[in-house]
Amino acid sequence: GKWNGDRKFKLTSQGKHTGNGLVETPGQTVNFIVDVTAPGGVLLSPDAREYFNAMSTFSATASDTLPGTVNSVIFHVTRAEDATKLWNWQASTFTVASGAATDLVPTFNSGLYSYTTDYFQVTTGTGAWEVGRSYIVHEVVTDKAGNFTDVAHPGFTFDIVAPTATITLPLGSATPINNLSIISGTAFDDWSSSNVQVAIQNQTNTFWFT
Numbered sequence: 001g002k003w004n005g006d007r008k009f010k011l012t013s014q015g016k017h018t019g020n021g022l023v024e025t026p027g028q029t030v031n032f033i034v035d036v037t038a039p040g041g042v043l044l045s046p047d048a049r050e051y052f053n054a055m056s057t058f059s060a061t062a063s064d065t066l067p068g069t070v071n072s073v074i075f076h077v078t079r080a081e082d083a084t085k086l087w088n089w090q091a092s093t094f095t096v097a098s099g100a101a102t103d104l105v106p107t108f109n110s111g112l113y114s115y116t117t118d119y120f121q122v123t124t125g126t127g128a129w130e131v132g133r134s135y136i137v138h139e140v141v142t143d144k145a146g147n148f149t150d151v152a153h154p155g156f157t158f159d160i161v162a163p164t165a166t167i168t169l170p171l172g173s174a175t176p177i178n179n180l181s182i183i184s185g186t187a188f189d190d191w192s193s194s195n196v197q198v199a200i201q202n203q204t205n206t207f208w209f210t
Contacts (some may be wrong), residue, residue: 005036008067035068035145043139043153044112051159051191054123055135057116058106060151062141071144073113075104080134080155087128092119113139129158132190163189165196 003009014027045059046052058075078094079085085094086102095102106115117128125131134157142148169184170177187196200209 003034003036005034006065006068008033033067033145035064035143035147037065037068038147038149039064039068039070039141039143040149041073041139041141041151043137043151046137046153046156048154049156050154051157053158053160055129055156055158056120057114058104058137058139059112059114060106060139061111062113062139064141064143068143068145068147070141072142073106073108074140075106075115076102076138076140077104077128078136078138080136083136089117092128123160125158125160131158131160133158157191159191161190163187163193 009032011030011032012027015024016022039062041060041062043058043060045057046055058077060073060075062070062073064070077087084096086097087093087104088095088098088101089104090098090101104115104117106113108114119128121127122129129135134155136155137153139151140148141151165185165187167183167185169182170180183198183200185196185198187193201207202209
């Protein structure tokens, strides 16, 4: 048979002498929990965006179905193009899995698990995050019964290169024009542009067109 999952149980044993009928008092009692449900986790940072110009802290929540209890939470971060390379906090670079050295153990405060390191604070591309490279963050939650869940972020790209925009019409010229029916231009980014805006200012009174 099977135990009903996610339940508390109490097991009691009692010895009885077959000859004189004496009974053990009290009997031995053992309380235990059968936990068959994996815990859960929610990554809060990084959020769902695909591109970041800074990623200083990982944060997440974790929970387990009662009467189960969360036992540990760790973070892993891998390179998107090579999942065998993990951030190694001892070597301060990405290496193959190295036990505790690639387990990023967070602090816990007010229901939130958070992890940071000095190398995560660097926003020039010379710390943990390299310009143009993509990464996947994992939150691994384990409960006291040994069930675990690996919550993986879809992945983010570290991008600190600003996009460029070029006005193609009107042409920059000192010669006056008497008609301008359209304004046009181009925009470029190494990855993806999310927004392009045009602003027009009157150079005489400095008012902006609205």
